[in-house]
Amino acid sequence: MSQTTKTAQEATDERFYATPSVDIFENNDEILVVAELPGVSANKLRIEFHDQQLTIEGEQSPFDREKALGLEFLPTHYRRVFQVQQRVDVDKIAAKLEQGVATIHLPKAPETKARTIQIKPA
């Protein structure tokens, strides 16, 4: 019997992941993440915020490579994880996907917003 059983440590993810290009912006109210995910439809895109970690994962629709005359890209599995320093209002996270570009709004938790403190004249 030469059947191998994969232990938990051995059972690694054998998939190849591509890193999507990302822009990150911030203002007083929110952090804005813009990720480039061409070929990923909305139902194949997963955005998760857990434990101060933002995970963006998306899968490109497969295509028939048999009929290809030239290939410069293959169906790709995108994945990128960011550690977010600021406290985020998790319930108000919003995302949209337009022309293969995902825009993710991470509103800051009210207590972390910068406030200008008025100094009262003595």
Next chain:
Amino acid sequence: MDLGENKGEKIFLTRSLQELTFPRQKQKTIIITTYYLDRVDSIDSLAPIQKMEDTMLTRWGNLYGLNHTLPVFDELRQQMDHLFKDLERGWVPAPLRREGLQARTWPKANLFDQGERLLLTLQVPGLKEENLTIEANAENLTVRGERKVQAPEGYRAHRQERASLQFSRSIALPVRIDVERVTATLQDGILSIEMAKAQEVLPRKIEIHTSAK
């Protein structure tokens, strides 16, 4: 051949000049790939790289493709040349930039043979219909486009890997197409162009006549 030149703020760099002879067409075609890059002083100022590629004509077989071995080495050699040239000039070498190799060919394209049609798919994330123009003749197809990426008003940028860009990419098609029957769709940042092959290149069934006896 490489020419580096300062034009005001912009670094003007002609990347490659290749001469090709198409045996079938009996004519020479010169391919010029031009890059315009903004001067960068540090990694931090790299963010919005203005990038322009002007590929006049690429023969399909010469593209940096996954299933063509030799052009891959050619591309690699070119990249090594540029790496050293950039280092000599004190630039941040292109392969070390954040967008890495992806910037070399933009947009990335796949070409499929679907029998009666050719299908070209291009990755153009962030581009809308109005930012794209497609021109075709029987043998070549050109896609032009422009994308502007700006930090939204009132936001500061922590990281900018997506560049504003302007591109023009021409592809010499393997067979003649019927220009009247070209359709294009844009979905999820993928531009799909379907081109009906010209009638004369489609296989025709030849009737065999039996001589009546």
